[in-house]
Amino acid sequence: MPPSQPKRKPEPPSNVRPLTKRVANGRVRPIAIRNLQGQVVQELGRLIVNGELEPGEGLPREELLAERMNVSRTALREGMKVLAAKGLIESRQKTGARVRDTIHWNHLDADVLAWRCASMPTEDFVEKLVEMREIIEPAAAAAAARRRSDEQLAQIEAAYHAMAAAKTLDQWAEADLAFHEGVLHATNNELMISLFSVVETALGTYFVLSAQTASDFRYSLPYHKKVLDALHRRQPEVAREAMNKMVADSRSNILRHAKKA
Amino acid sequence: MPPSQPKRKPEPPSNVRPLTKRVANGRVRPIAIRNLQGQVVQELGRLIVNGELEPGEGLPREELLAERMNVSRTALREGMKVLAAKGLIESRQKTGARVRDTIHWNHLDADVLAWRCASMPTEDFVEKLVEMREIIEPAAAAAAARRRSDEQLAQIEAAYHAMAAAKTLDQWAEADLAFHEGVLHATNNELMISLFSVVETALGTYFVLSAQTASDFRYSLPYHKKVLDALHRRQPEVAREAMNKMVADSRSNILRHAKKA
DNA sequence: CGTGTTCTATTTGTCATACATAACTACATT
DNA sequence: AATGTAGTTATGTATGACAAATAGAACACG
CATH class of the missing domain: 1.10.10.10 (Winged helix-like DNA-binding domain superfamily/Winged helix DNA-binding domain)
Known part of the structure; x- marks a missing residue:
């Protein structure tokens, strides 16, 4: 002790x-x-x-x-x-x-x-976090596309605009988090929402690990746009795929950085 | 108060x-x-x-x-x-x-x-539980097919045999739960394993709701066999699909019963 | 010698009481 | 009116005492 x-x-x-x-x-x-x-x-x-x-x-x-x-x-x-x-x-x-x-x-x-x-989390824990994201978020996006309310969509859209307008990494991180939280909320399934802690941690770890090199932190904006559009049009499978790509891309990025450390 | x-x-x-x-x-x-x-x-x-x-x-x-x-x-x-x-x-x-x-x-x-x-849970909560299962379990099965150890497979197989040998609903329920717990453990991702509480509750609710009519509680055994085989052969996508069908079938069953009540 | 039983020491569980501290209210002061 | 100040009240913390459970020792017994 x-x-x-x-x-x-x-x-x-x-x-x-x-x-x-x-x-x-x-x-x-x-x-x-x-x-x-x-x-x-x-x-x-x-x-x-x-x-x-x-x-x-x-x-x-x-x-x-x-x-x-x-x-x-x-x-x-x-x-x-x-x-x-x-x-x-x-x-x-x-x-x-x-x-x-x-x-x-x-x-x-x-x-x-x-x-x-x-x-600093171990590489193998980062891998587990990423795996969880890959499971949770595409499914959440699909569910959100089906059941989101207009108000919930508006909140996600606001987060998207905040991302687009972000000048610093901190601003970006905050808006990014709000975007993903919004998607989870839009599933209208509180069990899903409780998984936000996982997404939050995964994203946070991502920012910490990628902060070193990423001056181009905005590169994932188009991915978010695609998700947003799919949610707007209530297209579950499109939303799932868009989110899937976003997370997959995020995976390759973060693991590259994790290996360096 | x-x-x-x-x-x-x-x-x-x-x-x-x-x-x-x-x-x-x-x-x-x-x-x-x-x-x-x-x-x-x-x-x-x-x-x-x-x-x-x-x-x-x-x-x-x-x-x-x-x-x-x-x-x-x-x-x-x-x-x-x-x-x-x-x-x-x-x-x-x-x-x-x-x-x-x-x-x-x-x-x-x-x-x-x-x-x-x-x-007695509300129908809408049952729906949420089922949705979680549909997200968690197929993904878990796929991950387990990739990373399961021989010992973990043996444990799942043992649960399968216990299901096959079950004489009462209670025995069946216990073995069934062990099967699904085994799959989650075989993912070797502790975040995944922590979701067992959800699967447990969903299955428990299913048993309670279906206990009334189901004298044929063994009908899902073939589904379990397919999952087991896929895990044995380390075929992630096959395992995912098999589990997917199992849960989907379970969904239609449970919601039918939930409506009655 | 092995086995089951009782006893005891130790640690958590619970209680009661006293006081510290934060936050809200109302009053007073400038 | 704004600001400070004292009083009130419920939670937060400390302390000491005892209840209850139980691991392990000591013991009786086959």
Whole structure:
């Protein structure tokens, strides 16, 4: 377990509060840590997902762990409940808490995904993300073409225009994300919408990896146009194919970059 | 808020503990409630997901709510943290806890899915589940055909044989579930595997809905055989198509039954 | 010697209470 | 009117005590 530098007690009066407001490079993930308990979740979560605490490994007793992290047992336990809800740990009386096998993790959870990408994701994880996109997004585009409302289409169109008008990579990334979120929403299937965390992470990783070379970040605009048109005309198969090409192209790009790193 | 009948204090000495061990009809979901806190999660979770507590609605203050549910504030809070992790609620100081808009729910969470199906799911939700299966499973079958290990194939084959040998609907259901779980595992993509909760819920719903008439529950065995063969021969497109037909057939069946109810 | 049983130590689970902190309200001050 | 300031209220955190479960030791017994 990490010693984890002192935080609470040695805090003299009330200087700059450790509001750990991470802005994140291209990705969304403002999640400012307001709670102590949230801090516990983040710290332990990262440790576990990054493999610094291996599955099967038992955590120290709550009392000790709380002391080391400089929080009360209350705050620690509340944090551990959250981690348990994400499938990362499991705790029983007498035995203590253990890191669960990766099979049981909620890999689709936004936090878990974010933790995995906190330190440069492995090439093989990038590959898995891409595979998910290839499955999710064309299907979503097809469903959206069938069931989208006019308002939903308008939102997607707005995102498209924001992409077209983007001057910086950040602006582009934000609009791009909004486009893909819009498509998922337009499926009107909330199960599908919940997969946004995956798409978000995949896109975010893409931006991080390709940021180095891509001054021509706008190259995928025509792909988006084709999807938009298909959605407008309510042509499911056309939308599926257009999205398919977009993602396939994205795949070849990102894997090229991932290999370099 | 529900008055929720007294549970803790009026318990005389230590009679039969309320170990609420639900066996569930065809579905898996043993989740015996061992913790008081788990009870809180289940009770509130069901209330929220079933819409008895509408989004935006504020929950009573922790002190009151804890009293009404006959648990301490500690236990209540730990339960609420879990619900917050599932995206169902959100709580801030002074304001109190509120039910979040459905957009933010983790619809893919196993518990959330189970709660939605606790009381007979609506036809439109069944439709959404089926759509997810149609997207996930063929893609998974294709990926599995490419990357499955021999051991994984053996596991799927074992499930197939268990299906063939099944005498009761329960045995069949269990083996069927194992088959589909095996396919997801054989993709060797943990993001894919996490989607098992969806497949599980969809299949479970199918069994519940079709249990009434289906004395011929074995009719889908040939479909499974075709998938198995394709996996054996490592033929992605064949596997995809076979799985596709299986799910499509399942769709027509289940929606026929759903309409009846 | 092996096997089943009881006991005990340890750890999580729960409770109760007190106080800290944030956010909203209303009032006061300039 | 704008701004600051104090009070109110619910969540957030800390602490200490006890209940309950259970792994593992100690033990009795075949």
